[in-house]
Amino acid sequence: MSLLSRFCWRKILPKTLGIFNMNANGCGISAFHCQNFSTMDRKNLIKKEIIFQGRFCITKNDFNIVLGTHGINSHFTKIGSLHYSTDSKENSNPKVKKPDYEITKKKEINDPKQETNSSEPEPVSMTKRIQIVVGIVAIWGVIYFIIKYLKSKEEITKREEQVSQIDIGAKDYELIDHLGQKRTKADFMGQWLLLYFGFTHCPDICPEELEKMAEIIDLVDKDKSVPDILPIFISVDPERDTPEVVKNYIAEFHKKFVGLTGTKEQVKQAAKTFRVYFSAGPRDEDNDYIVDHTIVMYLMNPAGNFVDYYGSRGVATPDIVSGIKKNMKNYKRLHG
Template sequence: MLSVLKFAAQSPLVRNRVSLRCFGIFSAFSKANLNLSSSPHSIRIVQYNFFKPRFQSCCKLHTSATSRQSEKGSNQDESLSMNARLKIVAVFLATWCGVYFAAKYSRSRKELEDRDAEMKQVDIGASDYELIDQDGRIRTKKDFLGRWFLLYFGFTHCPDICPEELDKMADIIKTIDSDTSVPDLLPVFVSVDPERDSPAVIKKYVSEFHPNFVGLTGTKDQVKQAAKAFRVYFSAGPRDDDNDYIIDHSIVMYLMSPQGNFVDYYGSRGIPSERIVESIKQNMRNYRRLHG
């Protein structure tokens, strides 16, 4: 009996409580024994009857403490296990996302590099040209390097199409220039009617659309050279009694990069200005990703 109590008292969780309980048991037993006879048989009966309920109480105490300790340890193990799983999942997701976005960025940059290389092979605006601006100064391709510019070929006597396109260009320029996240855009107008469009006529004409417009004209050969560089078609129609005529020409806006390379074109009159603006901004951002 004493060995069992000793065993129960060895538990660190119940040692104090068991010790106090057992001390009380032996104190009570000693008092009870004072009135017993000295018969061994009687002592054994008293021991059994006295210690049985108290021993059961001690065992229940030990069992309850052990159960609580086991449950607490199990909960701690389960919590640690769950935390470990969450950490593994988090690391996996972070690694996967990193690899995915790195691959996506690399693929996107490769596509931009491929397109940039293709555009450099396109010979639109690639060859040099020489024209005269609205102030009488000679302008060549080198004068426009380092700036984004939007270029349009037309003529000042155009009844409707050219004014509509230049109005659209002016709106595009205003919207682009108001956005500080992208570079400013220079509007350029090239006349395909050198016979009637002198620098003075060009200056008055383009000033009605936007103050930043650069108007270009020149001799017939100079205009032909510039039109050929940009693959622009133009042809003068028959003259009427007043010697007036209409010129048929390509209706295209060319977007040129600061390196002087062709980037994009907008040739459909039905395309809204908003879509052209978004396209230009995206081309500018793509260019900045590649060239800084």
């Protein structure tokens, strides 16, 4: 506390109370005007922290002068106020009766910073930001998968249209099954088929391919997410492969096998329908011969259309199974 403040606090304030105009550093009095107050008034003023509606404030800790025309600093809390007459005649005479005053109820002075902050929007919490980001990512993810699904479906449709134009198994045929029953293409509609052309007197290749087919059938049927598949063996040796011979032959590989044979003309027509080449070789002394033929498996869908073929003996069984399942699922996506 400066010497001037001490002097005012100890000497001037007990007797008089006036209006001060101070400079920014709180030192130096440019003007002074005082009014007399009683001892009780001084005690009340000193006891309580009061900001006057005039041009100064008095606190119990210090003697502070408030600058400005109105003398109210926003950093102070207004507890009370002194109302006094500002008439020039009354103020010119220090001996005039005491000014009327009253202590008003406590009021808070609004902080301009607080008002400014209240008008600003509340900041978004981190949790809400994360939720917004997650929502945007989820929406874009859904859009991405929809586009991907539609594009994939379009590609599958396009491929099916291209494959359906391949004239494999498109025409009707008529053969005799291993039970002696006449069979046509219509009898197998609505089922997935895996066809193989061979003959029962084949020494090695045909047995190997039929064993491979039996394994494929078991693996496909084991997966309940895809439909079952029916294996069909079509003989290219009608002269020796009667229905009875075919029945005994296919029983060695899988119980689901359906064996088909027929007359030379019927077998020739069926082979032509599936674009399979076959030709009987020269006979030996025992009238035995080998039939040269196309080594291929055909996959046919329930609509009776060609879907895929597996012609290389080097293709692994799991790869064939995977290809069959994929084609089945694609067909379901398009046709339900």
